[in-house]
Each structure stands twice: as C-alpha cells, then as structure tokens.
Amino acid sequence: MVKVLMKGNEVIGEAAIQAGCYYFFGYPITPQSELVAYMAKRLPEEGGVFLQAESEVSAINMVYGAASAGVRVMTSSSSPGFSLKQEGISYLAGAELPAVIVNVGRGGPGLGNIQPAQSDYFQVTRGGGHGDYYTPVLAPASLQEIAELTQQAFRIADEYRTPVIILGDGMLGQMMEPVDFESVEQEVMIHNKDWAVTGTAGDGPPKTITSLDLNDVLLEERNHRLQNKYKAIRERETRVTYQYAEDADWFVVAYGTVGRIVQSAVEKAREKGVNVGVIRPISLWPFPYETISGFSETSSHMLVVEMSAGQMIEDVRLAVEGKAPVSFYGRNGGVIPSVNEIFEEIIKVDAEVGVR
Template sequence: MGKVLMKGNEVIGESAIKAGCHYFFGYPITPQSELVAYMAKRLPEVGGLFLQAESEVSAINMVYGAASAGVRVMTSSSSPGFSLKQEGISFLAAANLPAVIVNIARGGPGLGNIQPAQSDYFQVTKGGGHGDYYTPVLAPSTLQEIVDLTQEAFRIADQYRTPVILLGDGVLGQMMEPVEFKETSEEMHLFEKDWATTGTVGDGPPKTITSLDLNDVSLEERNRKLQEKYETIKDQEVRVESYKMDDAIYGIVAYGTVARIVKSAVDRAREAGMKVGLIRPISLWPFPSSYIRKLSEQLQLNKLLTVEMSAGQMVEDVRLSVEGIVPVHFYGRNGGVIPTVDEIYQEILKLKYGVMV
C-alpha cells in the first residue's frame, strides 16, 4: 500500500494491529485519547478486543491478564495516567510478561497541562515502579519511525518477555504526516509461548504466573535472572542515530520531537561554518552510553550540549556516559514549552563563543 496521511496516535494504533496486537485496554487522557478511540473502532474490524477500563490501574492489570494468556497486548496513557500504571508495570516485569505500553507525555508535574514535554524520562528509564527492574524504552521522532518502532516494541517484548515502553509526546501524538505501513509476515508474530496460561488439558502440571515469591533465596534468584536478561538487552538492543557528526567539534544530544528541531539548528550552524552534529538516542533504555563515549573520544569533541523539554533529565545519562572527558552543557524548556530553532542555534553559538552572538 502507498503512503497515507494520519495523526500520530492513530499511526501507533494501526502499527500495533499490523504487528499482531488484537487486544487493547486503556483509558482516555489528552493528548493520547485518539489512540484509544482508534483502537475502539479498528479492533472489532480485525476480530480483536477493545475495552475501555474504568481507570488506568484497571487497564494495566487487564494487560497483565491478557499477556499471561500469551497474546500481543497494548495499553496507552499520558503522564499522570502513566504514573498510575507503575505498580502494574513492575508486576509485568517481575512476572516476565511481554506487553507494550505507550506514553504520550505532557507537561507536569501533577496534572500540569496537555502540551508536549519530555519530563517523564526518569520515570520510564529508571524503572518507574518499585523493585530492581527496567523496561526497554523506544523514542521515535517521526511518524514513519513510529511505524517501525511500534513493531519493534512487540518483537522486543516477546523475545525477552518484558514490558516495553513507546515514548512520545503531545507533538508526535497530535501531528499528521504521511506514513507507509510495511507488509508484515506471520513469522514476525510467532514467538513460542509455552509458558502461557492457556491450559494443559491434563498433559502436565498447571501453569502459573506470579510476581509473588515469599522465599528470599528464590526471590534473589529471580532477580538475578532478571538482571541477566537486562544485560542481554543492553548488549543487543541499543539504537542511536548520528547526524552530521563525522567531523563535528561540538555535539548535541536530543531525542524525540526535540531532535527534529535540533536538526534544523544543526543545519543552520553548518551553513555558518560551525562543525556541529546531533547524536539522537532512539533507545532511551538501554541508553547508548558506550556509543556517546566512544564518539566523544574519537572526534575529540570540545563540548556536548543536551537539549530537552524538561528541567534536565537525560543530561544526567549523557554526563555519566562521557565520565568527564567532555564538558556537557544543558538547555531545556519545560511546562509544555517547545524550544525553537533559533533558541537552540543561540545555544550552539554559546558553545563556540561562550556568549550569545
């Protein structure tokens, strides 16, 4: 099929369906409500199940039940609602259950507003809920990339038996761009799930899935296996884009919507003769720490600048990545304010000259 013009939230829904997700449990909250509405319309058309839960807490626990049965399942929310899902996400991680959770982030803290923000970074990359766990986090910057990363999210979830987070914001959720949905084969949907609670029909002992383990020794062993899985994910699932970094002296680190704006600022700086480029983490966890460190050393970068729609969250991972070998500066807007190309360009000038020009 050719390209079609769609809204970001709807692109997520259609991409999930094409990835074999026929079960969705959610609750409307701006700016992701169109995703809920889209799944309500489309899932019955493909023989799937849509259910609007009475709350975000109910929705994530319904996901737990569906994932236990071995089906591909998804839920979505925006920042305050995503916070309510944290206990359930911890349960999913502990029980080794695959699921995809979408967060179309908005300005906070608290109820905040419905404008775009990136201030959920800590929550999605540092566990979010209780206990020692992580969730892979994918952060698209275009609607076409949403198509690809939504399908990847389901693949990662099934392959590693883990919840996966697709992180966007109010811009990506509400904007419209032409996208092309690739034909998917049945093979991409096939992962053996002999652990699923689909019944044994007398062929063996009943299958149980739980995150409860009252024996401290066996719980520690469960945690050890989880950490081994996370190490494998860190080794295999890092994603990062480099833009005009081949001869760069200065590097900017940004993700998602902000990375789109940074690219325009980088182009403007290049036209002015400044050797600057962009490093765009696509997987926020696992974070491309080794890549950023190695690139900084190889290019002998003078400075790095991290730009975010937050008061400064990803910048901490950037600083940990380079371990002091490169000065890391920060520029952020929050509360739903989007940085402009000119603002970022002025920050690039500060990197070179130390003052605005």
C-alpha cells in the first residue's frame, strides 16, 4: 500500500484521470483553483486535453460538446461559478449526456467569501436549473472518499447518461491527507456508446444530440423517460453510512466535512454516557429517506448539523415524517463549527430528550 500526501482539489483531479477522464474544461475560482492548475499540468502528460475557458458558461458548454462525443469529461467550480453553469447542466440533463461537475462550495450568497460552506445544498439537490430534472450528488467526507466517489461519479454518469455532481467545500478542497489510490476499485468504462456523435463516415444516417423538442408530446415523452431514469437511480444509487445505531437513543445527521466533525463530537459525547448515533448521507440526491425514516421509528430525536442556515434539515424532516422531533444547529458565512460546540449542542439536546 502506497499512500500519497495530496491536497483535496488535487485528489479530485488525479482520481478523475485514473477514472479515464482525459478532457477538462474549467475556469479558476477560489477555493477550487488548484484543481484547474492540477489538470493543466497532468492532462498533457496523459495525452489529454485541458482548456481554460473564458468563463464558467463557456466551460460547461465545452463539456456538453465533449460529452456528445462520448468521452469522459469533467469541469469544476465553486459556488457563484457553479451557479453560472446551471443552464448548461440543465442542457446536459435534457440531452442525456454523461459528465461530472465538481462544486467546491464557499460562503454566500452572492460572491460571499472563500471560506467553506454547505449552502449550495438546495441548488445541487433540486436540479438547480430549469425543467424537471435531477442530478445525482455525491458528498465525500475525506480525501480517500473523494478518490472512491470520483470513480463512482463517472460510472453513474455513463450508466445512466446523466450529469453527476461531486459536492465538497473549501475545507475539503484545501486540506491535505494521505490517499491510497491503489485501493480504489476501478470502475469498468462503458465503451459502447452508440448514441455518441462521432461521425458516420457515410455509413448510416447522421446522429444528433439535443434537448430541444418543439413537439409538446415528444417533449413529454422525453420527460417521462427522464423520470423513469431518476426512479432507477433512487432505487440503486442511494448511499448512506451510520454508526452506533445498535444502541442509539437518538441521532445526529450531517454530511461531508461536517460529518467528520460531528463524528468526533459524538464520540466525545458517548464517552460521557450519551447514547447518540451518527447518520451521514453520502448521496445527497438521491437522499437516503428510507434509512432515516427507519431510524426515526425508534429514535427520540434527530439533530441536523450543517455549515448553512439549514437546508438538508428539510429532507431529514421529510424522511422522519413527524415520527420524531428534528432540531438544527448550524454555522454559516464560512464559519466552521468546532467539535466542542457541537458536543455542547449534543449534551443540550440529550438533556431535553431525557426530560421528555
């Protein structure tokens, strides 16, 4: 086992290359600029193509073009830049084109700041752009998990012909950890992409890829096809992890890097005799409604912790369906919650749960 010490943004790039992605179109914006720089250096070494576009809008439309040719392609940005890509992501979804889009989140709204935040949750889990579509969203909590989920992201994109989002934050992108790439299971690439626009050489009719259907009945049929695809993704691609479920009286729910902080806070609370567990959604869409719903049958409380004003809490409430109280603790504007303050909130909630 050989581990390499790397920055999170660089891990995303290397993992993508190892997944067979040799095409990257991007634009620098903090705190994901190292990913753009890494791909600018590495892709020419691999015989790939790197192009820094003149804007985020240009980059996502270049992704559309490359994806139409059937290659594995990626772009990346950070919150305000990701917002600019939303029209293009909607086009990718409508045209059923596979691509991976990375969002290394930062504080907002507007330009905000360059500190970590999780306030893009609504944007990535509700489609973000126009039309009835969803994008699978994977939220890693460590750099090792980045390497693993990047492989999964490209596999999901190819298998379902859909754009897939990897959602991180400034902390995950800037931190450094040792990563073992050799242990990452390499997903088999799909080479038979008979839908791709690669030219016919006069053999057969020309192919076209578009999201445009001026006939309303045909557009409705396209939407039905998309919804059937999303149903299959919900059934097969939901990911969640949890700990201490065997004796937990109640749970803390958190994702991404906050899930790591919560893990330490919960361990500290359990040392004090608090029977609390952790639920960490890994796929934010599809969201693990069934898992959380199942735990809420016996849980006396759900505490949601986020680096936002409270967004995932809405999905947790939908999952719980009133079977248990749901409360929230969050920091926003780029403030990272500490282990101690989450620990104190756990102790506070546990005292209230005990009273009931």
